[in-house]
Amino acid sequence: MSINDTTVNNGSQPSDDRHKAIVFIGPTGVGKSAIGQAFAHSRDIGFVDSDAVFVERFGSIPAFFAEHGEIAFREREAIIVADILARPPFDGPYVLSVGGGAILNPDTRALIAKHTVVWLDTELEFVLPRLLGQPDRPLLTGDVAAQWQRIADERRHLYEESATLRFDASTGSVDELVQRISLALMG
Ligand SMILES: Nc1ncnc2c1ncn2[C@@H]1O[C@H](COP(=O)(O)OP(=O)(O)O)[C@@H](O)[C@H]1O
Numbered sequence: 001m002s003i004n005d006t007t008v009n010n011g012s013q014p015s016d017d018r019h020k021a022i023v024f025i026g027p028t029g030v031g032k033s034a035i036g037q038a039f040a041h042s043r044d045i046g047f048v049d050s051d052a053v054f055v056e057r058f059g060s061i062p063a064f065f066a067e068h069g070e071i072a073f074r075e076r077e078a079i080i081v082a083d084i085l086a087r088p089p090f091d092g093p094y095v096l097s098v099g100g101g102a103i104l105n106p107d108t109r110a111l112i113a114k115h116t117v118v119w120l121d122t123e124l125e126f127v128l129p130r131l132l133g134q135p136d137r138p139l140l141t142g143d144v145a146a147q148w149q150r151i152a153d154e155r156r157h158l159y160e161e162s163a164t165l166r167f168d169a170s171t172g173s174v175d176e177l178v179q180r181i182s183l184a185l186m187g
Pocket residue numbers: 026027028029030031032033034035130169171172173174177
């Protein structure tokens with residue numbers, strides 16, 4: 001199965017462009033953190049990753065999952081995203097990359113709907129080599145391929161409903177993807 005490169009919805013736009021975020025969502029391993037950061041750098045705007053903020057505040061994500069469980073993680077993740085969007089650490093537009101499960105929270109979905117939401121989409125075959133090399137994702141235990149596919153399938157409708165723009169991030173370098181996303185966003 002292949003994914004069409006881009007799909008643009010007429011998503012709601014924030015009233016105040018000064019604080020407009022470009023929010024990267026999508027399944028774990030697709031490149032939200034790497035591409036979000038490179039995209040921000042290319043446009044000389046701020047970048048924040050909600051997982052990085054989580055680690056600053058609460059330490060390692062796998063250790064937190066092991067000690068407190070997913071529900072506790074989700075509660076803190078939702079608060080972090082809400083804090084960033086309410087009080088952005090930058091003046092002007094900025095990029096926010098969230099964790100793959102952030103969109104599970106309905107309040108988070110409502111908050112990001114006021115911004116430009118870029119869904120980085122892909123399929124298992126493209127991310128699996130990366131995931132196998134990075135055993136730091138607490139939901140991907142045991143059969144990593146089966147777990148990734150199950151989680152991606154469960155969340156797909158939430159990515160779809162949240163996205164302003166869907167982008168096939170399966171192939172291409174980070175810099176190439178940044179250029180393609182820029183073109184798709186700016187026209
Ligand atoms: N297009 C790409 N090409 C090559 N490596 C990539 C690409 N996108 C991401 N990566 C690498 O894959 C890994 C997972 O990317 P990451 O940005 O952490 O994904 P996410 O935040 O969506 O989980 C990182 O090591 C990253 O550098």
